[in-house]
Amino acid sequence: MARGKSHTNLDEAFLALPDYWSPRVVAAANGQYVKVAKVKGEFVWHAHADEDEFFLVRKGALTIRYRDRPEVVLREGDFHVVPKGVEHMPVAADECWVVLVEPAATKHTGNTVSLITRTIEEQTAHLR
Template identity: 40%
Template sequence: MSNEPIELQAALATFTDLWSPRIVTRVNDYDVRIAKVEGEHVWHAHDDTDEFFLVLDGELDISLREGDGASAAERTVTLPRGAVFVVPRGVEHRPSSSGGASILMFEPTGTLSVGDRHETVPSHVDVTTGHALAGRHGTAR
């Protein structure tokens, strides 16, 4: 990881893959990841960790299933640019963006982008734990 400032817009300009996070830096045992998203991701949950979202550009919807089984209630939160939201551990959720968005996520290193519980993973979803950010992305001058 770099010990120089990282300009997020420059880092986002280095890739076009959707739902394929890039690791910008690490803080203790946590990854700071950025991603470009459009359309729907998969329903998933993280059993052992919360998931932090910050919308850098665009708008992100996060559908949530709260409760168990047949009594689970669904709701959707909409995050405009600059908004943050934390999905609590164990809550099933599905991020989506009809117009596209750029997001920053903060989660433990090794956390799968499709969570711990999911049925099938569409072929367009990159199931890695994030890719290293390529190149140098210092502060814009």
């Protein structure tokens, strides 16, 4: 596991991300993690049974598809909360930078197991 440094600037943290769909924790407060993720393409359908998920687009555009409601398109500066228990799939046609705020306990792909899944140890390895 490659180690990196801890950042205090969002864009520096984005630039240090090695891969798409590999969130990195940049701050912790009140049992929540603030994460940065660089995404491109389709993620996987998943839900977080007990955790809401806050998305803020820093650069590019992100679509959040839902099974049971209209999709939401987020552009730079737009934010959105995916409610707990609701199945969703993030999709980005082009590279998109996303800030996430979610409980430390949140699993990357919820209860869905995927090759793309990153453990919380992987998301925090650069801080150790």
